[in-house]
Amino acid sequence: MRRSDNSPIQSNSGSNSRRRVPYILALALLLAVSLAILMTRPAVVHGGVLAVDPGPRPLPADAGNFYSTLNTNQKNITNRLTQIFTEVNFVAGGPLVKTVGMGPRFNSNSCSSCHAYPAVGGSSPPNNPLFSIYQLEGATNTMPYFVTPTGPVIVARFPYKSDLHTLDGGVHQMFTISNRTDAPGCTTMQQPDFNTARDTNNIIFRQTTPTYGTGLMELIQESDILNNMNSNLSLKQSLGISGHPNYSDDDGTITRFGWKAQNKSLVYFSGEAYTVEIGNSDEAFPSENDESIASCLPPFPVPPGTNKTKGVPDDRSDTGEAPKAGVNFPGDLERFSLFMRFLAPPTPQTLTTSTSNGLAQFNAVGCNLCHTNSFTTPKSTIVALSKVKANLYSDLLVHHMGPGLADNVNQGNATGDEFRSAPLWGIGQRYFFLHDGRTTDIVQAIEQHRSFGNGIYPDSEANQVINSFDNLSQQNQQDLVNFLRSL
Amino acid sequence: MSLSQNKNQVETQSNRWKWVRIALPLALLLAICTAATAYFPKSAKTAAVQTRTGAAALRQNVALPPGLTAVDPGPRPLPATSGNFLPSLSGNEQQIEPSITTEFNRAHDVIVTSPTDGGLGPRFNGNSCVQCHAYPAPGGSSPPSNPLFSLYNYNGATNTMPFFETSNGPVLEARFINQPGTTTPDGNVHQLFTITGRKDATGCSISQPDFNTAAAENNLVLRQVTPTYGAGLIEIVRNIDIINNMNANLTRKAQLGITGHPVYSGNDGSIQRFGWKAQVRSTLTMAAQQMNVEMGVTNEVFQNEIDQTPGCLLNGVPETVTNFTPGILTEMFPGDYTRVEHFIQWMAPPTPGPSNNSTKNGKTQFNNAGCVMCHTTSFKTPPASRPALGNVTINLYSDLLVHHMGPGLADGLTQGGAGPDEFRTAPLWGIGQRLWFMHDGRTNDIVQAIEDHYSLGNSQYPASEANQAVTNFNNMNSTNQQDLVNFLRSL
Numbered sequence: 001m002r003r004s005d006n007s008p009i010q011s012n013s014g015s016n017s018r019r020r021v022p023y024i025l026a027l028a029l030l031l032a033v034s035l036a037i038l039m040t041r042p043a044v045v046h047g048g049v050l051a052v053d054p055g056p057r058p059l060p061a062d063a064g065n066f067y068s069t070l071n072t073n074q075k076n077i078t079n080r081l082t083q084i085f086t087e088v089n090f091v092a093g094g095p096l097v098k099t100v101g102m103g104p105r106f107n108s109n110s111c112s113s114c115h116a117y118p119a120v121g122g123s124s125p126p127n128n129p130l131f132s133i134y135q136l137e138g139a140t141n142t143m144p145y146f147v148t149p150t151g152p153v154i155v156a157r158f159p160y161k162s163d164l165h166t167l168d169g170g171v172h173q174m175f176t177i178s179n180r181t182d183a184p185g186c187t188t189m190q191q192p193d194f195n196t197a198r199d200t201n202n203i204i205f206r207q208t209t210p211t212y213g214t215g216l217m218e219l220i221q222e223s224d225i226l227n228n229m230n231s232n233l234s235l236k237q238s239l240g241i242s243g244h245p246n247y248s249d250d251d252g253t254i255t256r257f258g259w260k261a262q263n264k265s266l267v268y269f270s271g272e273a274y275t276v277e278i279g280n281s282d283e284a285f286p287s288e289n290d291e292s293i294a295s296c297l298p299p300f301p302v303p304p305g306t307n308k309t310k311g312v313p314d315d316r317s318d319t320g321e322a323p324k325a326g327v328n329f330p331g332d333l334e335r336f337s338l339f340m341r342f343l344a345p346p347t348p349q350t351l352t353t354s355t356s357n358g359l360a361q362f363n364a365v366g367c368n369l370c371h372t373n374s375f376t377t378p379k380s381t382i383v384a385l386s387k388v389k390a391n392l393y394s395d396l397l398v399h400h401m402g403p404g405l406a407d408n409v410n411q412g413n414a415t416g417d418e419f420r421s422a423p424l425w426g427i428g429q430r431y432f433f434l435h436d437g438r439t440t441d442i443v444q445a446i447e448q449h450r451s452f453g454n455g456i457y458p459d460s461e462a463n464q465v466i467n468s469f470d471n472l473s474q475q476n477q478q479d480l481v482n483f484l485r486s487l
Numbered sequence: 488m489s490l491s492q493n494k495n496q497v498e499t500q501s502n503r504w505k506w507v508r509i510a511l512p513l514a515l516l517l518a519i520c521t522a523a524t525a526y527f528p529k530s531a532k533t534a535a536v537q538t539r540t541g542a543a544a545l546r547q548n549v550a551l552p553p554g555l556t557a558v559d560p561g562p563r564p565l566p567a568t569s570g571n572f573l574p575s576l577s578g579n580e581q582q583i584e585p586s587i588t589t590e591f592n593r594a595h596d597v598i599v600t601s602p603t604d605g606g607l608g609p610r611f612n613g614n615s616c617v618q619c620h621a622y623p624a625p626g627g628s629s630p631p632s633n634p635l636f637s638l639y640n641y642n643g644a645t646n647t648m649p650f651f652e653t654s655n656g657p658v659l660e661a662r663f664i665n666q667p668g669t670t671t672p673d674g675n676v677h678q679l680f681t682i683t684g685r686k687d688a689t690g691c692s693i694s695q696p697d698f699n700t701a702a703a704e705n706n707l708v709l710r711q712v713t714p715t716y717g718a719g720l721i722e723i724v725r726n727i728d729i730i731n732n733m734n735a736n737l738t739r740k741a742q743l744g745i746t747g748h749p750v751y752s753g754n755d756g757s758i759q760r761f762g763w764k765a766q767v768r769s770t771l772t773m774a775a776q777q778m779n780v781e782m783g784v785t786n787e788v789f790q791n792e793i794d795q796t797p798g799c800l801l802n803g804v805p806e807t808v809t810n811f812t813p814g815i816l817t818e819m820f821p822g823d824y825t826r827v828e829h830f831i832q833w834m835a836p837p838t839p840g841p842s843n844n845s846t847k848n849g850k851t852q853f854n855n856a857g858c859v860m861c862h863t864t865s866f867k868t869p870p871a872s873r874p875a876l877g878n879v880t881i882n883l884y885s886d887l888l889v890h891h892m893g894p895g896l897a898d899g900l901t902q903g904g905a906g907p908d909e910f911r912t913a914p915l916w917g918i919g920q921r922l923w924f925m926h927d928g929r930t931n932d933i934v935q936a937i938e939d940h941y942s943l944g945n946s947q948y949p950a951s952e953a954n955q956a957v958t959n960f961n962n963m964n965s966t967n968q969q970d971l972v973n974f975l976r977s978l
Contacts, residue, residue: 073811170756219804223795249766249903250776252675253791262753267788271771272754283771283828287757291727299870311870311877312723317825319579334825337787338809379803381599386803411753 048470051477053442054485056118057428063212063346064119067384070342074384081339084332086112086120089278090137091183092309093302099332100182100307101314103279104189104296105173105289107155109133111273111336114153114208118429121343123208124152126431130174137180144174144194146205152437154205155277158197159408159416169409171276172197173289177296186296204407206259207437210426211266213345214257216390217423218265219377222254225396228372239366239464243397246412246420256396259422259435260414270336274315282333286313341382345390346426349486358483361476365468370395370421370461393424393487402460404451405434417457428487442484555961557968559933560976562623563919569716569837570624575875576833583829590826591625592617595782596642597687599802603823606784606806608682609691609792609799612660613781614638616827619658619712623920626834628712629657631922635679645684649698651709652679657928660781662708663701664899674900676780677701682799691799708898710763711928714917715770718761719832719873720881721914722769724866726758729887732863743857743955747888747912750904760887763913763926764905774827778807786824836881837917840977849974852967857956861886861912884915884978893951895942898926908948919978933975 066078089102089109108114113133117125128149134141146154161168172192177183197203225245236242245254246261257263263272271284279289288297298309315332349355362368371393380386398418406417414420419435427433433445446469449462460466469477572584590603594615599605613619618638622630636654639646651659666673677696682688701707729749740746749758750765761767767776775788785792785805792800807823840846853859862884871877889909897908905911910926918924924936937960940953951957960968 071811077811169753218790221795222791248789249674250772251779251789251791251793253779253789253793265788265790267775268754268772275755283832284769285752285755285757286723286769287726287755289755291725297869310872310874313872316872317829319577319583334787334809378800381803381805381808 049443049447049477050474051443051481053444053481056431057349057485059118059429061118061122062348062429063210063344063426064121065344066342067344069384071383074342074382077338078342081335081342082120084335085115085339086110089280090307091177091180091186092298092300093182093184093306096307098307099280100309101280101298103177103180103183103289104186104293106175106177106279107171107173107277108153109136109278111278114277115211117431121211121340122426123210123430124432124437126150128153134175137182139175139177140179141175141191144191145198146194146203147174152207152432154207154437156192156194156197157204157206157407157409158192158202159204160202164200164202167410169411173276173279176290177279182300182302183296184301186293186300189290189293189296204409205436206407207432207435209257209259209422210430211340212343212426213390213392213423214266214269215341215343215382215385216345216375216377216388217256217392217396218341219380219385220256220375220390220396221378224375225254228375228395229397232369235366236369239369239461240459241366241369241399241461241465243370243395243399243421243461244413245396246398246414249412254396255412256420258411259419260409260411261396261398261420262411262414266337266340267333270340271333274333274336280315280332281313282315283313283317283331284333288312288314342384345392346429346487348391348425349428351486352482354479355483355486357476358479358481358486361472361480362483365472365480366465367469367480368393369465370397370399371424372396372421391425394421397421399461400458401449401462402451403454403457404448404460406457407435424484424487426487428485443481446481554963555934555938555968556965557934557972559935559972562922563840563976565623565920567623567627568840568920569714569835569917570626571835572833573719573835573875576873577875580833580873580875583826584833587826587830587833588625590823591615591620591830593823594618595784597682597685597801599806603807603810606782606802608685608688608783609693609794609796610678610681611781611783612676612679613658614641615782616777616830619781620715622922626715626831627917628714628921629923629928631655633658639680641685643684643686644680644682644688646680646695649679649695650702651698651707657711657923659709659711659928661696661698661701662710662900663696664706664708667697667701667706672901674902678780678783678793681794682783688799688801691796691801693794693796693799705899708900709927711923711926713762713913714921715831716834716917717836717881717883717914718770718773718834719876720836720868720879721760721883721887722832723868723871723876724760724881724887725869728866729758732866732886733888736860739857740860743860743952744950745857745860745890745952745956747861747886747890747952748904749888750902750911753903758887759903760911762902763910764900764902765887765889765911766902766905770832771825771828774831775824778824778827784823788824833875836883837920837978839882839916840919842977845970846974846977848967849970849972849977852960852963852971853974856959856963856971858960858971859884860956861888861890861953862915863887863912882916885912888912890952891949892940892953893942894945894948895939895951896925897948915975915978917978919976934972937972 087099087110089099091102092100102109112120113129115121128151130147131149134143156172158168158172176189176191177186178189179187248255248264255261255264257269263269271282274280274282275285275289281288298311302308317331372395374389374391376389377385398414398420400417401419408416431440433439434448439445450466451460453459595607596605597607607614617625618634620626633654633656635652639648661677663673663677665671681693681695683692752759752768759765759768761773767773775786778784778786779789786807787805790805863886865880865882868877868879889905889911891908892910899907901907922931924930925939930936941957942951944950
């Protein structure tokens with residue numbers, strides 16, 4: 001371990017934890033000492049880290065295709081599924097072909113604005129799409145301090161309520177529909193006070209997760225996840241790796257999606273995202289995301305003949321009424337989940353001498369003990385998803401990741417410092433890494449897995465593995481990084 | 488509440504949590520003293536023990552509280568005053584009513600032969616929705632004769648009937664507080680039956696849960712069926728209206744010892760409304776969850792079999808999927824869970840019986856006693872995208888909050904934000920024709936059900952929030968008591 005590597009992580013952990021005045025003083029002292037040490041040492045960013053991130057593989061995208069094995073009826077609806085996933089949402093009014101129901105609070109106006117790169121269904125694009133959305137239609141939003149033009153799309157959660165004691169953990173949408181021309185009458189809904197949240201260290205961020213291959217992930221059998229969890233136990237123990245599943249309160253099975261594995265399935269995931277991210281309430285979550293201002297709720301006074309939102313839920317199963325008459329298909333919620341379910345996993349590059357060795361090193365240092373190379377799906381009624389080997393590089397468990405990554409948010413039985421092993425398929429073309437998108441450098445992302453316990457959280461389970469990575473030869477380190485960028 | 492009942496409760500608690508045994512003598516003494524203080528001043532008026540059907544089986548030795556003279560007239564006879572679809576559904580919506588009814592009524596076998604049938608097991612409680620949601624009409628709750636007795640050995644299944652199911656009792660499902668033999672919290676449903684032995688499940692050999700041991704270790708929680716009428720209206724009631732109602736009449740509530748709070752969804756932060764502990768948010772999630780948990784039918788929301796023992800996985804998953812075949816509307820409709828969702832969503836609330844002088848006074852007494860402080864008379868739905876569901880005043884008699892209900896009802900099980908002694912205020916619409924009451928169906932006597940809301944606190948749980956309201960009821964004259972009961976049976 002190198003101090004120069006260590007200190008930024010420790011100071012970061014402080015910024016994520018709640019504090020009181022004595023702690024502030026103590027941390028300030030720690031920070032000062034750390035900085036002093038930093039400045040007296042050579043400027044080595046990753047002491048012992050000799051690999052360089054070659055950067056994301058260029059386009060064309062190696063992801064974003066539907067399974068070629070879909071049957072004809074399924075293939076016939078994929079265009080419609082893509083259309084709905086990419087559709088821009090409005091609040092009300094306008095031509096009847098528009099999708100309405102957005103807001104009153106929102107982070108974005110379509111799924112594909114954030115699930116964008118390297119192809120529709122993916123994650124944050126290199127240029128932040130929110131800058132072309134936040135003031136659309138005359139909206140008077142200001143851009144929160146943490147959103148940058150070339151940074152990742154991140155959403156904000158407040159770990160605690162304003163008393164800084166009661167648990168919150170929910171998403172606080174960045175924007176409101178106030179003063180949008182398609183929200184006539186709604187003028188007074190305020191954005192959350194992110195600056196105060198920052199000043200009280202009560203804000204954490206989560207970036208967009210890619211959706212490729214998720215249809216396979218939701219099928220993987222629980223017994224396979226548990227068997228994998230219980231394999232290589234002595235090796236895992238010697239490395240300090242444990243991990244456990246997050247479970248559904250509904251049926252007691254293992255949940256798999258989201259940064260803390262908090263969501264069971266793609267239907268849940270789409271139902272939640274539609275109302276939380278876009279503000280389009282749906283049949284899974286039929287409430288508007290802020291009901292406090294009547295003039296910001298449907299129905300809005302729009303001109304006759306335009307899209308009149310009737311009320312909640314904004315999106316519902318379509319039984320053939322106007323404005324979508326003749327489209328005999330379920331609601332958007334269902335279509336989103338089918339879109340994601342039918343998206344094939346990313347295609348990795350063919351292994352080279354370097355990446356072959358990189359995979360060997362990946363396994364040798366123990367990355368694969370959490371980033372499990374593959375699972376095979378059981379027999380499925382969707383033939384394209386049946387008995388498919390999914391090279392997702394995740395055990396679908398949550399692990400303690402130390403104070404450096406901890407975000408103080410509990411979700412299900414994933415606690416403040418626990419995160420799901422992020423699937424690594426597709427990271428060869430990914431721009432931003434870790435739950436808050438804190439880095440674009442995949443080498444830095446590896447190093448960020450390491451942090452030492454404090455009074456609140458234990459050591460990261462990845463510490464030993466990262467030490468082993470740092471101790472690899474330059475060639476082996478680089479090969480491992482090249483392997484990751486080949487996925 | 489009698490001394491003997493209180494003593495029984497203390498003993499039950501002490502068995503359930505072994506550490507309490509150490510404190511048993513002390514707790515018992517304390518409880519007796521407390522109960523004595525509460526009741527001896529009125530003991531001169533102690534009523535004779537009344538024999539009551541149903542309740543009698545469980546509580547033969549329970550003396551009714553002083554002054555309690557009301558008698559349950561029993562459930563209103565058929566025909567059912569519920570079970571219809573909302574009358575204002577559109578023509579297109581009405582067009583799929585037969586399709587969604589078929590799905591609600593469908594009996595599932597094990598083997599899937601089309602996208603809409605099969606999928607039962609490996610573990611299950613029932614093989615159709617309507618089997619348990621049966622009375623007084625499809626969508627309701629437990630029928631007079633327990634349907635599980637014609638199911639458990641159906642088609643060669645070798646199940647034995649768990650001890651707590653009775654042929655004339657309510658349908659009960661089982662949850663375990665802790666994982667068997669451990670102190671690790673469980674809380675999940677443990678299905679009563681397996682497909683082992685069934686002719687359509689060759690090769691599957693799994694055992695039923697050990698309910699006897701669970702009961703002996705006080706690790707067994709029972710829950711009865713909730714009716715689904717009006718659920719599509721309940722799910723769209725605004726959160727803010729629920730909160731405003733919670734914050735109304737605070738002085739009166741404080742006098743009565745009533746608090747209550749919502750249970751929130753971890754997904755979107757909205758208020759959950761369904762299930763005995765308000766653990767489910769919407770008709771969509773309820774339908775999908777129930778298909779997998781109660782019948783073992785995997786679906787697009789819950790794709791994984793709950794038991795994955797080799798030999799018992801006889802179908803691809805999920806067992807019901809969207810039908811992608813182009814065609815007319817009914818064929819294009821999505822997977823079974825969505826059809827079940829819409830059946831539940833579109834069911835109209837029960838129609839109350841005609842009011843008369845007795846029920847009118849009963850409603851006044853219901854309000855006077857403070858019942859209405861939790862059993863909120865009505866909410867109004869907001870404008871809805873399905874016009875049939877929007878701007879409707881719904882007389883559900885629930886605040887959709889959870890409340891501390893005391894050791895007498897506490898089941899030891901935490902679900903989401905609802906603690907082990909907290910339960911959602913059960914909506915009362917339709918109880919005029921209901922056969923079983925309380926979360927575990929412990930009584931079919933609606934007067935006993937009122938009394939069961941009363942229990943004093945112990946070392947583990949605070950007193951029931953209903954204690955003062957029930958005391959107010961007990962202190963009414965016999966006419967007012969009877970009118971209140973008649974009012975409830977008119978719903």
